[in-house]
Amino acid sequence: MLTAQLKNQDPLNPMQGTDFAIQLATFAGVEQQALSNRFLEQMAGQAGGSGIAAWIGKEARTTAPVWFGDAPLTLDIAPHGQADSVQLVTRDAGGREVAREEIGPGQGQIDWRGRGPDGAKLPDGLYAFSLESRRGEELIAETRVGAYARIVEAQFEDGGRLVFEGGGSAPAAEVTALRDPT
Template identity: 80%
Template sequence: MVDAITSPTVTIPAATPSAAGAGGFAGAGAGGDFQTFLTMLTAQLQNQDPLNPMESTDFAIQLATFAGVEQAALSNKFLEQMAGQAGGAGIAGWIGKEGRTTAPVWFGDDAITLDVVPHSLADSVQLVTRDAQGREVTREEIGPGEGQIDWLGRSADDTKLPDGLYSFTLESRRGGEMILESKVGAYARIVEAQFDASGGRVVFEGGASAPAGEVTALRDAG
């Protein structure tokens, strides 16, 4: 069962590709240090005394030293990335707000706000709810038109569904034929931010989580 509502939101623009490479930190500093090391090592090998070659332990020490410098450079890149996420505020600033996600969200005692955007040509729109195992638990006709609705978590006989994680899809039909099946964004309170090389994750109330890049809107918790 759903109920129509409206609520102000802030849309988060899609993330733009960074200059990082496959490892996430292929910046000029680390790459430059590596090239400098190779140049120095090559010159050292070319100019050493054949009668008094460098000990293998010296090579090992140089490699270990370089590895430490490289790791420090990568760590600095990572810290810069953390500081620069989400327009400089960082995803830690999202804690306490409600984020919109298509990942499963927790349902307990409170209704869940959904953003429904059916196909513009649909004459019939059904909201399909699935549990944490992906099983369909409810299906209801909500009619055409887009906007925010309150999902109350009730079965067909108006019994409250069990507490747990739920996800939502829309089935848009015209003349009885499916023309679009789409995921529905749901709002859930963000309780934790986790940082990693991929851009970080947010943890929602109830334990569900999603990549920060998949949170498409924020609003103050109601």
């Protein structure tokens, strides 16, 4: 718009420099307000009842690493239906296996108390879980295990990201269930 004004102004009666500066400032203010309005609309849409901001304080089921401290974690176990042996594999934040235990072929939620092979409590930290389902000696499936973690922050960029208590995080699209804290 300013370019068109400059091209079409009367060369015998040019616009004063101060008037031009005022118009520039006005246009910049209008542009900034439009950007602010768009950002506020985006936030309002995400903060509504179905937005991820409403998830803060709830527990989310995720396969991302979650914080383990003093309280047990709830894991959602779903082994392969034809398995006769199922092992829960626990990995630390670096991906190193720290525990492996036979849990049987049942499915449902279990409380994981964070014990190592020697029975001692594992150190506080981020842990991820997987199941190895076997029939006889054959590995028939390896699946990631969902764990529940309390949501403490919702980030809106890139489709949304949730931050969990203790520092773990996951994209909002990877959350497979929500529940009120127990």
